[in-house]
Every structure is written in C-alpha cells, then in structure tokens.
Amino acid sequence: MAASRRITLYHSPASRAFTAYWMLEELGVPFDVRTIDIRKGEQKSPDYLKLNPAGKVPTLTDGQVVVSENPAIAIYLADRYGYGTLAPKIDEADRGAYLKWMVFSTAVVDPVATLHEQKIDLPGFNFSFGAFDDMVQVLTGVLDDRDYLLGKRFSAADVVLGATLSRLLYQKVLPPDPVLLDYNGRLTAREAFHRAADATWPSHLFPVA
Numbered sequence: 001m002a003a004s005r006r007i008t009l010y011h012s013p014a015s016r017a018f019t020a021y022w023m024l025e026e027l028g029v030p031f032d033v034r035t036i037d038i039r040k041g042e043q044k045s046p047d048y049l050k051l052n053p054a055g056k057v058p059t060l061t062d063g064q065v066v067v068s069e070n071p072a073i074a075i076y077l078a079d080r081y082g083y084g085t086l087a088p089k090i091d092e093a094d095r096g097a098y099l100k101w102m103v104f105s106t107a108v109v110d111p112v113a114t115l116h117e118q119k120i121d122l123p124g125f126n127f128s129f130g131a132f133d134d135m136v137q138v139l140t141g142v143l144d145d146r147d148y149l150l151g152k153r154f155s156a157a158d159v160v161l162g163a164t165l166s167r168l169l170y171q172k173v174l175p176p177d178p179v180l181l182d183y184n185g186r187l188t189a190r191e192a193f194h195r196a197a198d199a200t201w202p203s204h205l206f207p208v209a
C-alpha cells in the first residue's frame with residue numbers, strides 16, 4: 001500500500017531541508033522535489049502557507065499526510081518506510097533514546113548553537129535549551145564510546161542530529177572536538193549524505209540561510 005503513495009518534499013537549496021532530503025535518500029524511497037526558494041520569499045506564498053503555516057522549509061507530503069519540522073518528518077518517514085531498521089520499534093529499549101535525540105537536535109542543539117554564533121550565551125537555567133557548553137558536553141559525552149547515538153546502530157536520529165552537527169562544525173560554531181569530528185566523519189562518508197548534499201547544497205549558496 002505504501003508503495004502507491006507519492007512523496008513530495010518541499011525544500012530550498014542550502015537550508016535545513018537538507019535533513020529531510022538526506023532522510024529520504026537513506027530510505028531509498030522515490031520522491032518528488034518541489035523547490036520553495038526561501039531567498040525569493042516563496043515560503044510565504046499563500047499556497048505554501050496552507051501546507052506549512054510557519055512558512056519554513058522543509059515540508060513533506062505523502063498522500064494525504066502533511067508533515068513539517070525535521071524531527072517529525074524523520075520520525076514519520078522512518079516509522080513508515082524504515083520501521084525496525086532506521087527506526088527502533090516501539091517496544092525496543094532504544095526507542096526512548098531515539099526519540100530523545102530527535103527532539104534534542106532541534107529543540108536544544110540548533111537554537112542554543114544559533115544563539116552562540118550570534119554571541120548570545122544565556123544562562124541555561126532559565127531557558128528550555130540550556131547553555132551552549134552543556135549542550136556540547138552532552139553530545140561529546142554520548143558519542144565518546146560509540147559509533148552512533150544508539151551505539152553500533154545507525155538510525156534516523158543520526159540523520160537529524162548529524163545534519164545539524166555537520167553544518168555547525170563546518171560553520172565553526174561547534175568546537176573541533178575529536179569525538180564530534182569522528183562522528184561527523186562517519187556520517188558524511190555515507191552515500192546517502194553525498195547524494196543529498198550534491199542535490200541540495202550548491203557551494204555558492206554557503207553559508208546556510
């Protein structure tokens with residue numbers, strides 16, 4: 001049944017939509033791509049806002065399903081097309097950590113790193129995303145003794161965290177900690193990562209929007 005559905009990814013080059021693109025490449029499912037050029041303001045068009053009222057990319061449609069926010073897209077796709085492989089099953093012990101790292105990636109890592117890049121370092125206690133140094137310590141701590149967030153097993157959580165981490169290392173927002181660099185090296189060596197980068201990240205559009 002799933003094979004007859006048609007997936008469309010609404011993305012913009014050199015944007016956080018890379019995460020969803022990489023996710024689709026990892027799954028190897030067919031999908032159409034619609035470019036919403038955020039540099040031309042197309043993400044605020046009335047038609048696109050009907051799909052994603054936040055006016056941001058990415059958004060993914062799959063039949064009647066409309067989903068936005070990278071972790072939600074990744075969870076949806078992995079459950080539907082990679083259940084038990086890229087997504088731990090609901091009863092597996094790894095499922096809790098898997099969901100935690102998905103959410104942590106865009107609820108904590110991305111906002112606190114973006115603020116840090118702007119030289120805004122807020123006291124962690126009062127903010128849901130905590131302090132920048134604490135976030136770095138959490139990441140180096142979990143990745144210190146393992147290949148991937150769930151140990152030996154690569155999962156969709158590595159796509160969501162990895163896409164963010166890779167960009168932040170490239171932009172030198174994250175420190176070149178050997179643990180983070182090793183992990184990034186394992187992820188960026190993946191063929192699916194390369195296919196997504198080649199398709200969505202023209203070098204003249206660096207840095208990320």
Ligand SMILES: N[C@@H](CCC(=O)N[C@@H](CS)C(=O)NCC(=O)O)C(=O)O
Nearest residue numbers: 015016038056057058069070106209
């Ligand atoms: N929380 C969103 C963030 C997506 C996001 O930040 N998209 C940016 C591009 S990198 C965007 O669409 N910006 C255009 C705008 O805000 O007008 C996610 O994880 O999917």
